[in-house]
Amino acid sequence: MNKQSFRFNNILKTNCIIDAHVHLPSVHWPHHKSFFDSVDSAVDYLKKAGIDGAVFNTWQGVFSKSARDVDEANADALNLAKIYNGFLYPGAVINPLFNNESKLWLEKFRDAGSIWAGELVLQNHGLPYIAPEFLKLFEICAKHNHIVQLHQDKDIIKLAAHFPQLRIVCSHIPESSTLLQLAKCKNVWLDISGSIGGLVIGQIEKSVKAFGIDRVLFGSDFDGYEPASFIARVNSVIKNAQDREKIFKNNFLSLLK
Template identity: 25%
Template sequence: MKKCFTYACSLSLLLIALTGKSQSGPAHYTGKIIDTHVHIAVEEGESNSMSTERTNTLKDVLAFMSTASIVKAGIITMAQKGNMADTRLRNDSVIALSKKYNSLIPICSVHPMDGEEAFAEMERVHKQGVKIIKLHPNYQRFDVAAPEVAALAHKAGELDMVLLFDSYSPLDGNEIGKLIMLAVGNQKAQFIFAHMGLVNFPQLLTIDALKKYPWYKNNIWLDVSAVAPILGDSPFHDQLVWTMRKIGIDQFLFGSDFPVFDPLAAIKSVHAMGFTQEEEKKIFYTNACRLLQLQP
């Protein structure tokens, strides 16, 4: 009996040595997290507009941050075309919240088709410390290839700002290519492609090709909001992880897309993808610190 027990223990130790794994599984990063993609209700009646499962009031945002090791959250608003009064109101709302709560990062918005008024608004919020502008081709109903969008991206470059784009369109299969070309043509600006193009994520491998050229400034970042919980444990898992590593884990950010997704579940979906602890730390925290010039 003693020999059998000794043999079993030896076999277990041998398997651990060969595979590098114990029954408890790989260790995950458990430190500070920056969530770069949080939608917050800024007007009464908006708290139920994005999810049937949860509301997104300030109270809701602060509550999930306290339970998920999220030390900072980028709170998003979105502008509507031709209504600059509402745009300024929305932007002022997230700026005010960020001044009251140091853990909140204001992500303001303009509409590309508002032209010079949009540029003036970008300058106004930039003077108040805003670094990120949110643009949503689907919600705001514009074509990424429109000259007005290129002009706005040029303005963002002048102001050293980051443009956060929703990067999945069910109607425009060329949108990933348009976004990449926009970033290539405006390398003084930084770009975040939210959701990694979702089901179109393989098209992002173009970024790996761009890295071979000396003129490319590596100004494209990607957040894993939506794509991690939807495709992270799907048959596309291996291809998704391979694509991310091919592009470079240094360019990826964590985003929950709250309230559409539960932040704790979003965090677990990244853990389930099989990254190393160091890779997870970059995705969850240090990459965002580098992009936003935050002290780690």
């Protein structure tokens, strides 16, 4: 598989929307219960909601507690990206408690054509993003041009300064003072997903004001949140059609280059 394998089929479509923050169900994994009982039903819901392509990992990966979780979740993501080729772009899961496994999967994802890692969260291991165990993995990501998607946290500011060549996507919109500090980091982008994201009136507005229109990505945090609601908010707030297209797809595509 090469990098062409993960191109989105509808990328030239007018009003194409790429959701840069999606989690798909791990149906046979007992530690997280999704509303959806199959990946098929989740993907079908995304498409009906107006999504033309999704950047994703699975819940087993997000909340990985073991090396087995890391291995199974990453293998599952690559397999799903093949099954739904043209719609799904897989993100690698790395866990600082399982350094060797994480390094191996970063390499496998690169070989498969994906340079995305994440979304990565903190609650499954308790280590901060600037912990030595994490920094070793982020150094590899920086060296090999991976994009790292991180759950919003003040330590992203320190990480961005430590690895200025590392491209980071901050997921969800932080409180105003952190938002302004993050916006000063030119290697940080912002996705508008989640409960403190673009659904809240004023959040998209202040994000675009801080980051500029070119560093804001569309994301919903599906399967926990309704993508159509985020689409409606962007359409309501961003009046210029070219600016909407940047948020919906072009900023993501530019980031991948």
